[in-house]
Amino acid sequence: METLFNTEINKKLNEAEFEALLQEFKTDYNQTHFVRNKEFKEAADKLQGPLRQIFVEFLERSCTAEFSGFLLYKELGRRLKIMKMNLLQKTNPVVAEIFSLMSRDEARHAGFLNKGLSDFNLALDLGFLTKARKYTFFKPKFIFYATYLSEKIGYWRYITIYRHLKENPEYQCYPIFNYFENWCQDENRHGDFFSALMKAQPQFLNDWKAKLWSRFFCLSVYVTMYLNDCQRTAFYEGIGLNTKEFDMHVIIETNRTTARIFPAVLDVENPEFKRKLDRMVEINQKLIAVGESDDIPVVKNLKRIPIVAALASELLAAYLMPPIESGSVDFADFETQLVY
Amino acid sequence: MSAVATLGQACWAAAAVKSKPTTAISQTHIRNPKPKSLSLPLSANSSCNHFFSFPPKTTLKSSSSSSSSSVRTSVAAVDSDQLSSSDSADKEKPSRYYFVVANAKFMLDDEEHFQEQLCERLRYYGEKNKEQDFWLVIEPKFLDKFPNITKRLGRPAVALVSTNGPWITFMKLRLDRVLAESFEAASLEEALASNPTKIEFEKPQKWVAPYSKYESGWWEPFLPPGSKEEVKA
DSSP: OTGGGBTTTOTTSOHHHHHHHHHHHHHOTTTTTOOOOTHHHHHHHHOOTHHHHHHHHHHHHHHHHHHHHHHHHHHHHHHHHHHHHTTSSOBOHHHHHHHHHHHHHHHHHHHHHHHHHHHTTOOOOHHHHHHHOOOOOOOHHHHHHHHHHHHHHHHHHHHHHHHHHHHOGGGOOSGGGGGHHHHHHHHHHHHHHHHHHHHTOGGGTSSHHHHHHHHHHHHHHHHHHHHHHHTTHHHHHHTTOOHHHHHHHHHHHHHHHHTTTSSEEOOTTSHHHHHHHHHHHHHHHHHHHHHHSSOOHHHHHHHHHHHHHHHHHHHHHHHTSOOEEOOOGGGOSOGGGOOO | OOTHHHHHTTGGGGGGGOOSSSOEEEEOOOOSSSOSOOOOOHHHHHOOTTGGGOOTTOOEEEEEEEOSSOEEEEEEEEOHHHHHTTTSOOTTSOEEEEEEEEEHIIIIIIOHHHHHHHHHHHHHHHHTTOOOOEEEEESBGGGGGOHHHHTTOOSSEEEEEESOHHHHHHHHHHHOSSEEEEEEESSHHHHTOBOOOOOOOOOOSOOOSSSOOOOTTTTGGGSOTTHHHHHHO
């Protein structure tokens, strides 16, 4: 991490792009956006039965995710500032400041979700999360690919839910979704920052290894979301969405966005890709069924072996599907495909 | 692709970040995807303390040169006495306009989130009582000055134009599949002049999103003042 943002070692950090991002983050479009009203509590009180439980779980998961983002960005911003203070390293102050401003956004989102939980008479102990968090520092490139994808997929999920509910207000059962349009613009900008970081590190984007990693991270993120959401169809159906259609839309849009930076992406619009995802859902359900059975642990593990092997083989097959060459115009050697 | 290529990427708006007088700044463009070598005056950008006080009316003069392997637009000098008057809202003074451009289909029809960003920015300007400094220009006249862009550009074209250079740099990063440049114009009217063009898009054959597409014409609030009436008429 140190060398990446060291202005002496890495002279390629594109100053203009980072300065532009800093201006955009300092603008702080959503400074006054996250203000609650009394509709929250009223809506929460009306939510009863199974949907109430599903909502609580949704708020908890979202809050934890946003808070993890806050911790990660805060920590990275802090580390870069410390290096700067030690004067041993000439790290890029702009990059450090952007990390801090992104942690501001994530903290705001997490806090807003946590207040939502209070409508249900619950609260997450975020202090506990901070202490309990294990800092596993992945190699930066893994952070870059994975965080880029999670920010962009977050944007597409939120905007899709927002636009769907705007047209179908009868499913608008809790006012938090009204805030999603402005909210997800933050996520989108965070993604852009990782885009700029990767552009400043062409080794993440320009060779066959980068292409393999890109495909790997796309697949991991898409499959994880699809399998997770298919276990929680009640939530999506509760707000009037078809879970699989919603997920495929989000995957296709995220993949199109990602193709503007990753050197290769998956051919998710090929119907075979969705068929593979659906088979993975079935296999995953078998796996869950084994876990919930009354067998003794040894038997469970034995039963799991063929199922896990089947899942692995589906994953591998999806990974090996012919990819789509992609990337930023700034690196492009595929001019003919580009839209101007 | 060599690391060298990165050096040249999108540093075109570097000129925007300086408010020191008499500084030479290179704006480098990759038009050729595989430039043999590019040099970047990073030192010129390294101290950006004045970045946020960048006056949008800063006057830059530019000249263009091109080489066989890569085309560079370059060397802008900032004139100190022009800078001193830059804070005044004198519309007679020439200003620098930055833009990204692509074909209309991409800008107004395919790129759904582009609309959200423009609305967000307009909302923000309204909240802060800030005068609008960005516009969408359909078939802008200034494109005639950029043969290197027009030869690659699908028509009709739409440009996002702003006096805020760093914001356009950001929009280039976001949209990616657009071409970026800047020019000088004596007045807002001159800068945003456009050729009348009718914009229509076919309804997408396959629309699987769980919501409908943004209404055609969403871009009208962002067209330059004056052209809105034309559209209606």
